[in-house]
Amino acid sequence: MTSQTADHTDIRATNLAAVLGYLRRQAPCSRAAIASGTGLNKATVTSIVADLLDRRLVRETRQTQHHVGRPATLLVLDGSAYAAIGLEVSARGLTALAYDTAGGQVLRWHRAGPGAGAGPAKTVAAVAALARRAISTVQTSGRRVLGITVGVPGLVNRDGSVVLAAGLGWRDVPLRTDLTAALGRPDIPVTVDNDASLAVLAEHLYGPLAGSENLIHLAGDTGVGAGIIVDGRPLRGHLGYIGEIGHLRVVADGPLCGCGRRGCLEALAGLPAILSRVDGLTDPDPQIQLEHLIRRADDGEAAVTKVLAEAGTHLGHGIAALVNVLNPEYVVLGGAYALLAAHLSSAVTKALHESAIAPQAGACTVVASTFPDTATPLGATARALTSLTTGHLPSPG
Amino acid sequence: MTSQTADHTDIRATNLAAVLGYLRRQAPCSRAAIASGTGLNKATVTSIVADLLDRRLVRETRQTQHHVGRPATLLVLDGSAYAAIGLEVSARGLTALAYDTAGGQVLRWHRAGPGAGAGPAKTVAAVAALARRAISTVQTSGRRVLGITVGVPGLVNRDGSVVLAAGLGWRDVPLRTDLTAALGRPDIPVTVDNDASLAVLAEHLYGPLAGSENLIHLAGDTGVGAGIIVDGRPLRGHLGYIGEIGHLRVVADGPLCGCGRRGCLEALAGLPAILSRVDGLTDPDPQIQLEHLIRRADDGEAAVTKVLAEAGTHLGHGIAALVNVLNPEYVVLGGAYALLAAHLSSAVTKALHESAIAPQAGACTVVASTFPDTATPLGATARALTSLTTGHLPSPG
The missing domain is CATH 3.30.420.40 (ATPase, nucleotide binding domain)
Structure with a gap:
């Protein structure tokens, strides 16, 4: 089903990527460890490492392993160049x-x-x-x-x-x-x-769920959008327009959305919509408004936690649509949702389990991002x- | 980002798949044509072809090419084994x-x-x-x-x-x-x-859209389900539960669905729902009912075309959710939807363009499957x- 064949330039790049990937996960390590860890032969590893040393992408450390036999010089990634x-x-x-x-x-x-x-x-x-x-x-x-x-x-x-x-x-x-x-x-x-x-790339590469092959990152700081990894690959689509779950209609004749339609998920559960529904958030900077919102929610102010629970319910229904179509292992609440997760999660999970067709929502777990500000x-x-x-x-x- | 390296068994399988794939698309062809078409060297092609001849997966034909120089024996796929x-x-x-x-x-x-x-x-x-x-x-x-x-x-x-x-x-x-x-x-x-x-695999391999890398097959003969190819790959997901768009809630407090919820897309636009909404379809075999439905729709019976237009509108909204999240190049209406496409398409396309967020629905085209009974x-x-x-x-x- 593939028309690709193994080409020498491709093999060099693939192997180079494998060596760099191994170093990223395992460094410090020896050339021998790279060879055994990647399945490449030692000559190939030596040649690739020489290129990497030359470009200052890798450096040798004085630290050596204390196995029986000759000590091996260890390699680490070099970030200086x-x-x-x-x-x-x-x-x-x-x-x-x-x-x-x-x-x-x-x-x-x-x-x-x-x-x-x-x-x-x-x-x-x-x-x-x-x-x-x-x-x-x-x-x-x-x-x-x-x-x-x-x-x-x-x-x-x-x-x-x-x-x-x-x-x-x-x-x-x-x-x-x-x-x-x-x-x-x-x-x-x-x-x-x-x-x-x-954002989902950050979760896939660096987050605590980096091992998962089926991962969705959902954030609503501006619009509501999903970044999607399925079967270990980030989805791109025909023109690159992936994950626009924010414009799912969740309420008939709901509030007006920035897109001109009514009842879209982001008009109900996006951060700007949440902020607009809470009285007394008057600072012109939305970041400061968010900080006030979090403080008042953490203080247990009923009007605020009610707004967040409602948003969480809409969000859960939206997540259910993603879960039904894509069967992720994890949905990561990112951005402001991560900072508000304590006040959103139970409503999200309840709505998700009500709306998802698969038993236990297809074994999907909703978690808060560990990169709420930088994913x-x-x-x-x-x-x-x-x-x-x-x-x-x-x-x- | 990959931990894969080029392994010899993998390379053999990859190259064998490339030769078979080339033959599937191009046969009859010579070993030399396979080599130049796949980028493999002639010795590799000769060795792989020997294996394929041995297993009766390929056979030589007496037909030869009439180029200048020595005539080449041509190869075709062998289906006899x-x-x-x-x-x-x-x-x-x-x-x-x-x-x-x-x-x-x-x-x-x-x-x-x-x-x-x-x-x-x-x-x-x-x-x-x-x-x-x-x-x-x-x-x-x-x-x-x-x-x-x-x-x-x-x-x-x-x-x-x-x-x-x-x-x-x-x-x-x-x-x-x-x-x-x-x-x-x-x-x-x-x-x-x-x-x-x-079904989407059939479209991807054998249908007129086989070249497309972003393809969704949507059918509603029993439930309403989507088969999804994104970036040239069929999606599988965490447990394999992909494409369950049938349980998207499209109408609040709508008709009861087989899943126990109300207002699901399949309770509004699945074939069984459509058949149940048309009077006089009394044959116990749903296939016969469908044939009667098609005949009455083709005859222009207003009550029937109205039911189909309503189903098409719901379907268009459901397709918009898929288009927003996955940005397909084509959505293929399959099964009974393909047979009813003449009566569904305009309502589907109208609702899709109303609900999709991307301009021109992200350049998505809705077409009828050429395999309505066998995808x-x-x-x-x-x-x-x-x-x-x-x-x-x-x-x-």
Whole structure:
């Protein structure tokens, strides 16, 4: 059923990716351990490691193993030469992260956004300013920027244009092109992707559920969107528009949604909808509003916990639709939902079990993300490193 | 991101699958054409072809190419040695198909089912009887049965047990075990799978949309279920429960569904729901009822076309949920929906475009299946041949 055959360049990249992947999970380790762990022969491993040492993606440590026989020099990932930058645009503000190739954090910033209704031009300018500062900080650390990826809450096409982001009020914003122009750095590849698709990548690679092959990340900071891993692979779809569960109609003639329809899940259970339903959240910054909301919910204020339980019920029905169609092992509540999980979970789980067709909701567990503030930019750094992690080395120099 | 490395047994199977795949699409062709078409070297192709000739999966033809130079002997698939059997259990009855390994049809039968509410034991006995006759017919043709796959409208776990088939009234039926026991043929592997997952495989491999990587097959003969191909791969999920869109709640407090809930898509737009809403369909066989329904719809009977338009609207809303989450290139209306497509399509498309969030429903086209009666058993024969098509040859003798 495949028309692919084994090609030598592919094999080299596959094997290189396997060695890097093994090092990411197991370092420090010896060349012999890599060979036995990956099934590659020692000569291949030696040759690949030489390339990696040459590019400063791997380094040797003085530490040696104390087995019987000759001590082996151990290898670890080297993060001193390269880093990747991940950015997130959300109703909660702008976030920037940079990680080096050894998994070390180079920077982590949060900025208030230019405000709801500021329009895409202002936001693109703010993102570009943040990206420029991040590039400069990475370079000051002595590293080269391998790529920048930006996560946006909306439909992003394969050209990196935002076709529609109802929660931001964006339509047809050529973000990748605009950002590339604003940065004036043609040597740094810029990619733009859906926020949820990046967030689920972070869960899949770095979270406590990294072993799971069937994982959905659901967040509602701006719109409500799902990032989806099925059978170990992130879904992409025909044009890249995956996981738009926010526009499932859960209530007939419900409240108006940013998309122009009524009763959509995100008009009932998105963070902006939740915030708008709680009295007394007056700060202009949604992030501050969220912090107040959490404090009042944790204090047990009945009006607040009622709003959250209602949102949780709608969310549970929406999750049931995803569970019926995709049979995930885990649904990860991300972003603000993770911070509010204590007040959402029981309503979510109850509604999910009522609405899912499979017994025990197909053995699905709903959990809170361990990256409530950074899943999207963290996934974005991983995405910016895709060519490296699939075994394609950066050009030297 | 991968821990796989290139292993020699895997490479052999991958290359064998590539050669068989090339032959399936391009035969008759020469060894040289296979080598250039697959990128394999000639010695590898010669060795693989020798194995395939030995197993009678390929044969040489006397026909030769008339290029300049030495004429090359051409190869074609050989269907004389092996066949696979596909069965479908549906509210419309039982269907059996057998195809040989060259794609030749060995048999195609339809039988009325044992009737709604007959209970699983009676149906399993009927399926076993049909399977036994199919085995005998295949053997009489001189072929060995490589496998039997049965498609069932419900949740099928990895052991081949039907956990729930609301439309048949089944719960926890160990169909694979029961059928294997009833056949008494431990040499023939039996698999059981969800009907829609098999049907989409047929579309993906043999239908006019076979080139598409993002394809959903939606049928409602018994329940309403979707078989889903995303990014070129059939989805399986954590326990194998994929595509259960039939239990999406589309109407609050709607009609009672076989699952015990109200307002599910299948209680509004499944074939049994449609048939129950049309007066005068009195034949006890649902297949005959369907034929009468089609005739009356084609004659333009207003009461009938109104019921179908209503069902089409509900179906369109359900398809929109799939389109929002999975961004398919095509949604294929299968089974009875294909036969009724002329009366469903405009309502389906209208509701889809109203409910989908992406512009132009994410470039999704809704089409009628070209296999309205056989998509599931056809996909089942393909599934029964999985080990062969992934490059694992049957044991000789």
